[in-house]
Amino acid sequence: MLYSVIGYYSLILGLCFGLILILFSVKNFQNSKFDTKILSFTFLQFFFVVISFLCLVASFILSDFSNETVFNNSHTTKPLFYKIAGTWGNHEGSLLLWLFVLTLFILIFLLKSKNQPTKYKILTLVFQQIIIIGFFVFLIKTSNPFNFLFPTPEEGLGLNPILQDPALAIHPPILYLGYVGSSIIFSSALAATSLNLITKSWATHIKKWVLISWIFLTLGILLGSIWAYYELGWGGFWFWDPVENVSLMPWLALTTLLHCILVLEKKLILTSWVIILSISTFTLSMCGTFLVRSGILNSVHTFANDPERGLFILIFLFSLIFLSLFIFFFFHKANKDTPTSFFWLSKETSIIINNWFMMYFLSVVLIGTVYPIFLDVLSSQKISVGPPFYHKLIIPFLIPFLLVMAIGPKLKWIKSNLEDKTYLIILLLFSILLSFLIVKNFDINFLLNTILISSALYLFLITLRDFFIKKYNNISQNIAHFGFSLLILSILFNNLFSTEIITNLKVGETFKSETTKIVFEGMSHKKEKNYRSIVGNFSIQNSKGKIENMSPELRIYNQPNIVTSEADIKTTLISDIFIVINLVQNQDYFNVRYQVKPFMIWIWFSVVLISFGGLISFIKKKYEK
Known part of the structure; x- marks a missing residue:
């Protein structure tokens, strides 16, 4: 309860400093020199938001169910990592995180803008404070993360199980x-x-x-x-x-x-x-x-x-x-x-x-x-x-x-x-020819896909050539554009060449098609701190005779009592094979979805490349000429 009191009054103080900053900024707008008190007030506002945010984190870690937000989104059996992630895995906490980043960024902006005109810095601060005050009022009036519950419940309701995942915790x-x-x-x-x-x-x-x-x-x-x-x-x-x-x-x-x-x-x-x-x-x-x-x-x-x-x-x-x-x-x-x-x-x-x-x-x-x-x-x-x-x-x-x-x-x-018209024309003709050969060998929509793959290949080949011809000239643009061309190509091939099998199987049954054999070999069980699992054991044989053993899960969480499906995915440089199971209601059957998804790893890698291109541009002292 103590953390909730400190967190709430820290929010109030942060709002007060926002109002003081606007009044002080207006008063000092005509001054030629930037008043350092503005920077001090901005830091104090950020400091109180940090205190408020840390109080909410502490309430989640300690499972303080006198706090309504903790009660609605946590449980004593939840692993520590997900207790911390639960801080922003809900409406109130996510808005407090917004406020935390808003106040952090305006502080960094003022520290990094020392050479900018004083009026410009003050006016930017005023506009940013209007946004920040809006979020303060919104939090305190309609979405207070520090509401009390009395009497204090023994146990919380828990966090939605599909949100209990490392990727979504940092997302x-x-x-x-x-x-x-x-x-x-x-x-x-x-x-x-x-x-x-x-x-x-x-x-x-x-x-x-x-x-x-x-x-x-x-x-x-x-x-x-x-x-x-x-x-x-x-x-x-x-x-x-x-x-x-x-x-x-x-x-x-x-x-x-x-x-x-x-x-x-x-x-x-x-x-x-x-x-x-x-x-x-x-x-x-x-x-x-x-x-x-x-x-x-x-x-x-x-x-x-x-x-x-x-x-x-x-x-x-x-x-x-x-x-x-x-x-x-x-x-x-x-x-x-x-x-x-x-x-x-x-x-x-x-x-x-x-x-x-x-x-x-x-x-x-x-x-x-x-x-x-x-x-x-x-x-x-x-x-x-x-x-x-x-x-x-x-x-x-x-x-x-x-x-x-x-x-x-x-x-x-x-x-x-x-x-250099010659190489542009040659690459275009080569892209058209290559896409024609790709499309001709597969039973897919001919005209549109030929043109689409041609244009994506054209961008891919030109950006690839730039790495060898231009070397380090404009490298951030080259990497980002190459990543984008790889992304479009990977998405195209993924959409065109993915395959899917959906069937219902009992334990011991087999599904056969022209290209795939799926055997439901058995089931096993396991128990974790906050859930228990039913694991399906499958062997999957493709047209080349290669056998993969895969184990998708059904997880039954204890709080809240929800069943989720956990896919088993085997990733290679060429494709992912993906299998997931679901219970068929009132039946002994399991619904099995098996997919082959080409170039999935390249979709993720291409987006990382795009971001890396931006990062290179960010860390350079001067943009490439």
């Missing part, structure tokens, strides 16, 4: 670092717009924040995807689940912003794009928070809670959008020397074309995610928007996008004559 903090990084970009862009400071030097200054936010968001999405692949038993890496989509949307906006910032750093163009994308990225991050925490999404990931909480975030979000649009339209002044049109064959044109493609992909994901919600509200009709919707709308436009991405980096600024 939210990394994802939030990406989300919250976008808040600094948002506040900085509004401050720079208000003061007419959207310049090359500002782009260099804010680029680090764009990169760090982008890297963490990319890795956060990767961890969530890996978790869903092996934990949910769906046997894939992406399902267009609404909560997956709300993390993908800010990533698309942030990726576009990153390219615009790199351009702005070299030439004073695309300033409006930069401001709009800075606002959009943070808005989409907040939208994700709203959708996940309002309880209106039907997803395994969501924290279904009182819709009043979602309404608070919605009003707060609209207030921030209104403020940012007001600043953009009334304070943004286009540079008269900035060219408004470009030669059709130039680097500027290719970047703008790819920007439009990215915005189109973003729009498709946004509509597919939000439209079912509006339809439900307006007509009480429930629909589900699944993969076919996204595939039909995105895949045709992915082809020109990949071609522009392949050729764009080869163009020059202002005007280009497209040098």
Whole structure:
């Protein structure tokens, strides 16, 4: 109980320092010298949020069930690692983690911006404090993580078993670092717009924040995807689940912003794009928070809670959008020397074309995610928007996008004559020929897949060639683009060549097909601290006669009493073999799902490569010329 009292009053003190910071910043706005008291107050605010967060962690570790959040999300039999992870595996704790990162990032921003104009630093702090105070009020009024229960229960309700996983334990903090990084970009862009400071030097200054936010968001999405692949038993890496989509949307906006910032750093163009994308990225991050925490999404990931909480975030979000649009339209002044049109064959044109493609992909994901919600509200009709919707709308436009991405980096600024046409044409013809041979040997949709694989191969071969020809010139771009081309190719081959067998088997039975023999050899049991397992023992023989022994599990957790399926996955460089079992109700049969998923390891590796490209750009002192 003591930790809950300390944690709650630390939140109150953090909110007080937020209000003091805004008043003190306004008072010192006209001063030419930055007052060090502002930095001290910012540190104190961060200090009290840290104390509050550590108090919640301590309450979880000690299983203090007088705290309502601990009671609802923990249990004495839970392993220590998951007790700690349970701190942010719930609505209240995850928002406290948001607040922790928000206050940390603004403190780092002030420490790293010593050479920036004083007015710019103060105004960025004010905008960031508006966001921070909004989260303080939201936590204290609607989502207090330190509510008391009396009398104190003997035992807690436990954490959802599917959330008791190492990947998901570290997934939210990394994802939030990406989300919250976008808040600094948002506040900085509004401050720079208000003061007419959207310049090359500002782009260099804010680029680090764009990169760090982008890297963490990319890795956060990767961890969530890996978790869903092996934990949910769906046997894939992406399902267009609404909560997956709300993390993908800010990533698309942030990726576009990153390219615009790199351009702005070299030439004073695309300033409006930069401001709009800075606002959009943070808005989409907040939208994700709203959708996940309002309880209106039907997803395994969501924290279904009182819709009043979602309404608070919605009003707060609209207030921030209104403020940012007001600043953009009334304070943004286009540079008269900035060219408004470009030669059709130039680097500027290719970047703008790819920007439009990215915005189109973003729009498709946004509509597919939000439209079912509006339809439900307006007509009480429930629909589900699944993969076919996204595939039909995105895949045709992915082809020109990949071609522009392949050729764009080869163009020059202002005007280009497209040098080295010969190798570009040769690689294109080779890509078409190779994709034709791949498609011809498999019974798949001929025309579209030939063109799609050709464009993906074309980007792959060009980025691969750049490693040998350009060597260390622009290496971060080469690695990131190569990783993206590998990702698209791996996804394509994974979708086209995956196979699946779904059957019901009793112990001792065998399933046979032309290519696969599955023998259900037996069952075993094991017991852990917080669950017991039924383990299925299978031997699987493929068409080449190779036999694999696999052991998927059914886990029965003691608190809460939930049964989960744990897939057994054997990974090689070529493919994954994946098997999962489920009980068939009131029967002796088990439902068995067996899949062969080509190139899964390359999907994960390619995303790591993309992030590594961003990391190289981040640690370099000066962006490659």
